[in-house]
Amino acid sequence: MERFSPEAVFADLEALRARRPLVQNITNFVAMTVSANVLLALGASPAMVHAAEEAEDFAAIASSLVINIGTLTPAWVASMKTAAREYGKLSKPWVLDPVGVGATKLRNEMAASLIQLKPAVIRGNAGEILALAGSFGGARGVDSTAGSQAARASAIELARSTGAIIAVTGEIDLVTDGQDVVSIAGGHGLMPRSTALGCALSGVVAAFAAVNKPFDAAVSALTVYAAAGSIAGRRVKGPGHLPAELCDALFHLTSNELRANTKIESTAA
Amino acid sequence: MERFSPEAVFADLEALRARRPLVQNITNFVAMTVSANVLLALGASPAMVHAAEEAEDFAAIASSLVINIGTLTPAWVASMKTAAREYGKLSKPWVLDPVGVGATKLRNEMAASLIQLKPAVIRGNAGEILALAGSFGGARGVDSTAGSQAARASAIELARSTGAIIAVTGEIDLVTDGQDVVSIAGGHGLMPRSTALGCALSGVVAAFAAVNKPFDAAVSALTVYAAAGSIAGRRVKGPGHLPAELCDALFHLTSNELRANTKIESTAA
């Protein structure tokens, strides 16, 4: 079995469904319900827990964590840091979703301070990854105007400078550790028209990080999501029912569907 | 008409639809939208109001309150206590949903301090009720690994020690005042795969507490939900559309549907 292949991805999905990892989410208010539903449909056990006072207790029982700065305030970021440190102490993986970085100084500072706490994976759109890499990203709130291919060089650079796996999502997704770059095709053009599906994907990366190494986990998460998104997109006539159809597609996703709806390619950086 | 029967439950539902009680929700961020939609579909008038500064004013106009500690922080718990005290002063009922109790010390302390303020009903899954009763509950975040039958003895004990009606939900639901135990069958296996449906049910208990005594209200709420959940579950092919179908089933629920989709049994404790 090739390392980055539909077969390897589906093996991760089966491991996830069997183990049902408890995934802590410190995410934004818009994404909470969608993220929980996506994780439940996938087969994980999500918990939305953000109080600093229970960070230590919760890190002890959960398998992984996602931190998403979408609706950040300084108080929430303090909780995020406390939680990230607890996962660090226990060598458990956590994923950073730097929503809207580049749009405001607060976001830039908060994202930078979280990256110092060593996320296993950083997942963002091209604009966010460009902004993080210090390039001129043209971040525009929470949307991205740049394509993910444009962020390829920045992603590789960011992976090298931070030690994190970088996952850039867009029409074509990229995952890199700074040495290899895996590209994943799939998804559907309606996905950006339904809120928080990218945020929920960061939770999916965290769920897979409970069953495999960060690089493989990110590839598996993005591939599963690309396949389910592609299936869901074809079943709707607009963005309205997309989150529900995405959950159903994740819930039922088979090995054949995975193979038929995505394409994975691996190259050197 | 028997006290705990589909006929009595439907009479409560008709009273609720006619009166349209204003139900205050201090609930978690994941559950807010779902809870509001479930309560609107049921025929209640939900309000999500959590500021301590308006607790007194709001308790004066609302009929009942649900407090849910899902995404708790100490600041929110302070608001919850203020609101619980206001309802206590006015002898209006409030319902506690101790989400995730047993998972962290913070949750155990906060749940214990809220129970001292005398909720009319406590609704949880088996793990949460076991944890509250001081048994070894094996609570696992917000999910439950124990069945509701396993929590029967703990629920009876908890009802006796707190004076609250205890409602334990799972494949078979139980409601007890420490003397009698009513069991309710219904629902659907997909319900735990859609987030916050248990939280929304606690809101439904609060809505029924506006039209009947706490024991009867809990039985009516769980029975109506079990019937609607069963109907909704058969209409979907996965968890994605379940919340929407649950709302539609609640909105249209008839006496015949209620009778055909649930089974209520009453025994001594």
Place this chain on the structure above:
Amino acid sequence: MERFSPEAVFADLEALRARRPLVQNITNFVAMTVSANVLLALGASPAMVHAAEEAEDFAAIASSLVINIGTLTPAWVASMKTAAREYGKLSKPWVLDPVGVGATKLRNEMAASLIQLKPAVIRGNAGEILALAGSFGGARGVDSTAGSQAARASAIELARSTGAIIAVTGEIDLVTDGQDVVSIAGGHGLMPRSTALGCALSGVVAAFAAVNKPFDAAVSALTVYAAAGSIAGRRVKGPGHLPAELCDALFHLTSNELRANTKIESTAA
């Protein structure tokens, strides 16, 4: 082309879809996901950003703002005021949704203090507009028991005293600048049974305020929403799927659908 006509409304919609304005939302927890999805379906680019620390940076890049006091606390209101002031400095429009005003002293005070910061449009139901105008509104939490026609005189008075455009939504919607009153028919009886659709509409008003003057923007927003709501309402069998169908109807809304599903009338105040 008449100023308040389906043709003028559709021209605004096309301008909005072409320009895709970045709309900041400081809204309540119940409405965030629905509002974001409605704005995305409409063709705008929503951002849920509420930290006072990034208010200045965000006002600089966004086109308009909606402030909704649904789940207010004093800390959030401080952020709302900071944001409103930044938009004021830049002469960018912002919309106030005074959810539940009249129900508690806190809401009355907070709404009054926000109105002093000069919203371009205030959108509420009849009870809220009556309460704001100092009439006896009988506000009942977040619902309205008064019809929008009953609020006509209050809306005119409120427009004159505040300088804001007043939009009252109900079975028939009204928009007034204190001189002219535009009434808009459409929508669907199920809309009040699905949470936060009114809140999301306030976001839609803000989106249109990025492409036209406040009065015209409010008329365009309410007309587009009334048409899409009417279409969506006919496609569902209960409130459950209404938000998803509303998004699909907004996403695909054509000039012919707009004309066929609404009626706009303009009279002197």
